[in-house]
Amino acid sequence: MRRKPLSAVLLATALLTVAGCGGGGASSGEAATAPSDPGKVSGTITVLTNRTDLVQDGTMGKYAAEFKKTYPKVTVKFQGITDYEGEVKIRMNTENYGDVLLIPSVIAKGDYPKFFAPLGDTKDMAEKYRFTGKTDVKGKTYGIANFGTVNGLVYNKKVWEQAGITDWPTTPDEFLADLGAVKEKTGATPYYTNFKDGWPLSSPWTNSVGSVSCDTKASDALAAADKPWADGSDLNVVDTLLHDIVHDKLSEKDPTTTNWETSKTDLAKGKISSMLLGSWAVNQMRDAATKAGGNPDDIGFMPFPAQKDGKYCATLLSDYQLAVNTHSEHKEAARAWIDWFTEKSGFAAKEGGVSALKALDLPDVLKPYQDNDVSLIERSEAKTEQVNAIDNASEIGLAKQDYRQKLIDIARGAQEGSLQDYLDELDRRWAEAAATVGN
Numbered sequence: 001m002r003r004k005p006l007s008a009v010l011l012a013t014a015l016l017t018v019a020g021c022g023g024g025g026a027s028s029g030e031a032a033t034a035p036s037d038p039g040k041v042s043g044t045i046t047v048l049t050n051r052t053d054l055v056q057d058g059t060m061g062k063y064a065a066e067f068k069k070t071y072p073k074v075t076v077k078f079q080g081i082t083d084y085e086g087e088v089k090i091r092m093n094t095e096n097y098g099d100v101l102l103i104p105s106v107i108a109k110g111d112y113p114k115f116f117a118p119l120g121d122t123k124d125m126a127e128k129y130r131f132t133g134k135t136d137v138k139g140k141t142y143g144i145a146n147f148g149t150v151n152g153l154v155y156n157k158k159v160w161e162q163a164g165i166t167d168w169p170t171t172p173d174e175f176l177a178d179l180g181a182v183k184e185k186t187g188a189t190p191y192y193t194n195f196k197d198g199w200p201l202s203s204p205w206t207n208s209v210g211s212v213s214c215d216t217k218a219s220d221a222l223a224a225a226d227k228p229w230a231d232g233s234d235l236n237v238v239d240t241l242l243h244d245i246v247h248d249k250l251s252e253k254d255p256t257t258t259n260w261e262t263s264k265t266d267l268a269k270g271k272i273s274s275m276l277l278g279s280w281a282v283n284q285m286r287d288a289a290t291k292a293g294g295n296p297d298d299i300g301f302m303p304f305p306a307q308k309d310g311k312y313c314a315t316l317l318s319d320y321q322l323a324v325n326t327h328s329e330h331k332e333a334a335r336a337w338i339d340w341f342t343e344k345s346g347f348a349a350k351e352g353g354v355s356a357l358k359a360l361d362l363p364d365v366l367k368p369y370q371d372n373d374v375s376l377i378e379r380s381e382a383k384t385e386q387v388n389a390i391d392n393a394s395e396i397g398l399a400k401q402d403y404r405q406k407l408i409d410i411a412r413g414a415q416e417g418s419l420q421d422y423l424d425e426l427d428r429r430w431a432e433a434a435a436t437v438g439n
Contacts, residue, residue, distance in 0.1 A: 032117040032324035032335040042073035043330035045099035045337060048081060048088060050320070055080035063347070067340050074333045095327035099334040102320035103135065103143050109385055112142040116323040117331055119144060119338075129342075129356045131318035133381040143321030144342055147280075147353030150366060150376060151207045151315045154281050155274040156267055157300040159188045163273075168302045168312075168372070172241040175305035179250040182273045191245050192263050192272045195255030195408055198401030204276045205242060206398045207315050209234040210377045211304040214313035220383040223390065226431050229423040236423065237306060239407055243419045246411035255408060264288040268299065276304070280319070282365040283352040301365055303374050314369060316354060316376040386437070394433035396426060 035041045047060075054060045055078045064076040079098065081087050088104045091097040092115060107115060118140040119125065125141040126132045135143035163182040169175040179190035194200035210218040212234040222228050229236045245251050252258060266272045268289035275281075279301065286296035303312040322342070324334040341347060348355040352365040354376075362370065369376070391398050403426070409415040410422055 029113070030117060030326070030331060032119055032328075032331040032338075034339055035332045035336050038071045038336070039073070041071055041333050041336050043333040044075040044077060045328070045330050045333050046077050046079060047337065048079050048084075048098040048101040050081060050084035050102060052080035052082055063341065063345050066345070067337060070340065070344075071333070071336055074330075074336060076337055095325075097325055099325055099328040099330055100337055101323060101325060102146065103323050109135070109137060112137050112323075113140070113326075115326055116142040117326045117328070118142055119324070119335065128358060130316075130354070130358055130378065131321075131356060134318045135321050135323070136381075143323040144338055145318040145356035146320045146322055146342075147348035147351060147355060148316050148318055148378075149207075149278040149280045149353050150369065151204065151211055151278055151304060151317070152276070152369075153274050153302050153304070154267065154277050154285050155300050155302060156188070156270050156272070156298050158295070158298045159186050159270045159273045160300075162186045169305040170307045170312075172237060172244070172305055175241065176244055176248060176250065179245065179273070180248070183250060186270075186273070188271055188273045189252050189266075190250040190273050192258065192267070192275050193242075193246065193251050193255050193408060194258050194260055194263055194275065195252075195405060196258040197260040198405065200260070200275065200277065201242075201401045201404040201408075202397075202399045204278060205238055205404060207278065207317055208238045208276070208304045210315040210379045211313050212237045212306045212308075214308035214311065214375060214377060216377050217380045217382075219379045219381075219387060223383040223386040226434075227427040228430055229427050238304075239404070239423065240419065241305075242404060243407055243411045246408050247419075255412070265292050268292050268294050268296075270294075270298070279352045279354070279363065279365050281352070283350070301368055303369065312369075312372065312374040313377050314374050316378045318356075319353060389437045390430060390434045392433075393436050394429040396429060 049055065049060065051060070060078045067076060068074065084102065085104050085106060088097060088101065089106050092104070103112070103116070112135060120141055122132050122136040122139050122141045129144055130148055131145040132141050134145065135141055159182060160178070163178070163185045165178050165181060169178050182188055182190040210216065218234050229239065263272060263275065264285055265288045267275060268285055269292050282299060282301050285299045289296045289299060303314045322338045324331055324338065328334050342356050349363045352363050354362055396403050406415060407422060410417045410419065
């Protein structure tokens with residue numbers, strides 16, 4: 001299945017308020033509080049999800065059955081939605097958008113109180129949960145993360161060993177050299193862009209902002225940056241690496257024919273050596289290896305090839321946030337589901353994600369990071385709205401695929417131009433947009 005991570009804080013679509021959306025009526029403002037007695041909570045709730053695969057194969061039903069052991073009077077029904085963003089956006093013109101839902105990225109953060117019930121005071125929620133800043137509006141938290149994802153490269157360890165590589169690369173140049181060794185000594189495609197599907201060129205690469213500089217405020221800094229792509233900046237390092245991978249012919253021969261589902265199996269079989277994704281992808285690749293008759297232990301995970309003061313960093317970012325519909329008639333039951341799902345279900349660990357609950361351990365897929373003292377950087381959300389406003393006005397789309405697809409086309413000679421000219425253009429557009437937003 002296509003598991004698209006939506007953890008990037010720089011979601012261009014998040015700049016837009018849903019036109020005409022009023023939630024079908026005014027928000028009640030009533031909080032969705034955690035129930036004190038599970039036996040007294042009742043009602044049937046509808047949970048909207050983008051995980052159609054888990055609804056269809058019965059996995060979500062199994063979670064609901066476990067939940068019912070604790071909350072016997074609550075029935076949970078699921079609606080798996082393929083075009084989650086598009087369909088839920090339309091439904092939110094009414095009051096009928098489920099009892100529990102993943103907050104669509106098209107909803108402007110400032111509008112959360114119109115559509116979602118507050119879950120508690122952020123200062124209190126932050127003591128227990130990660131990522132509360134993501135949905136904080138005026139001191140109230142409106143969503144709890146489905147899970148968090150850590151950025152990095154999923155790679156086939158066996159292929160890298162065949163290429164004679166024993167250590168993680170510490171710089172982009174070392175990474176390019178390693179890919180060159182893979183190309184020379186194995187039959188694998190060194191790097192796979194997933195150009196056609198597009199989304200692997202958006203969030204995974206933009207999520208690396210902060211990993212390069214080991215700076216929790218790297219994203220916030222874009223709000224005041226005159227030249228975000230200046231030499232040495234996070235975006236410069238990230239996008240230059242992508243350009244050079246393609247320019248040096250270290251990626252697939254024809255990027256217009258890539259296929260995400262096929263790429264998982266190909267990486268598992270050793271036909272592809274690496275892809276920049278997130279910790280959520282590791283178990284999917286291992287599952288693909290098992291189904292293909294391979295060895296799931298061949299699938300590894302390493303940080304973005306850059307160090308700060310001799311140390312690796314990796315961004316830790318929120319996936320979708322679970323929220324309660326402000327118009328729900330069963331807010332207590334809806335909150336009970338969110339709390340149970342994030343704290344008791346084990347879903348985050350199974351997905352290779354980091355639980356929103358601070359008390360829970362990191363997932364097994366991050367053991368290599370722990371063993372190698374990789375610092376996890378939870379990026380600040382303080383200036384997300386300002387950054388998004390500039391990004392929207394510039395029409396660059398930091399979390400969209402288009403501008404990096406053009407970058408790849410330039411690198412492979414399908415479009416005229418040079419890397420530096422393109423980065424200069426992006427800086428110019430950003431500066432002009434910043435001036436407009438500032439006015």
